[in-house]
Amino acid sequence: MTHDLPDSLGPPPDVTSSRRVHDGWLGFRVDSLRYASGREGTIDVVEHPGGITLVAVTDEEQLLFVRQYRHPLGHELLELPAGTLDPGEPPEVAAERELQEETGYRPGAIRTLGGFYSAPGYCTEYLHVYLCTDLVESRLDGDEDEILCERVSLDEALRMVETGEIQDAKSVAALLMYLRFRAAA
Numbered sequence: 001m002t003h004d005l006p007d008s009l010g011p012p013p014d015v016t017s018s019r020r021v022h023d024g025w026l027g028f029r030v031d032s033l034r035y036a037s038g039r040e041g042t043i044d045v046v047e048h049p050g051g052i053t054l055v056a057v058t059d060e061e062q063l064l065f066v067r068q069y070r071h072p073l074g075h076e077l078l079e080l081p082a083g084t085l086d087p088g089e090p091p092e093v094a095a096e097r098e099l100q101e102e103t104g105y106r107p108g109a110i111r112t113l114g115g116f117y118s119a120p121g122y123c124t125e126y127l128h129v130y131l132c133t134d135l136v137e138s139r140l141d142g143d144e145d146e147i148l149c150e151r152v153s154l155d156e157a158l159r160m161v162e163t164g165e166i167q168d169a170k171s172v173a174a175l176l177m178y179l180r181f182r183a184a185a
Helices: 091-103 154-163 169-184
Strands: 014-022 027-034 040-047 051-056 062-070 075-079 082-084 109-117 126-133 147-153
Touching: 051 062, 051 091, 051 169, 062 091, 062 154, 075 169, 082 091, 091 109, 091 126, 091 147, 109 169, 126 169, 147 154, 154 169
Parallel strands: 051 126
Antiparallel strands: 014 027, 027 040, 051 082, 062 075, 062 147, 109 126
């Protein structure tokens, strides 16, 4: 038995009011909505300027990861290098800056792998994913005092995803994009 699915969900809900709760490098608002059915509700929205996630591959086919403490979780995570866009900053510029700040390498070549919304149920953050190759040592100082750079093979990274040693969603998604890129190359 097949079920016919509609081509569209219909019109988006009307925003009946929006209340600013916080303005900073992240914004926070509460929107009141009225749906076509007449149902009403509220949605908490985190406003994020967007960011980048980097798959940086060395000449030896090692991936650069960073280990850092994540305060909301209370422990360290192993992640691909990533960062937030500065106001008006193009994603490609942020990619080069963040890689240098977090790993001490500048990419000689940058290629777009894709992008995705990190948590679209409550956050506007869109992450651009880049493949960075032809790496050259070049450190930029940033606020990355407590970051350790680690080299990991692709096979080891995939094993670490399977065992839960890599738990960061943006890293898992970017690795999937990189696998697809490699398969098509």
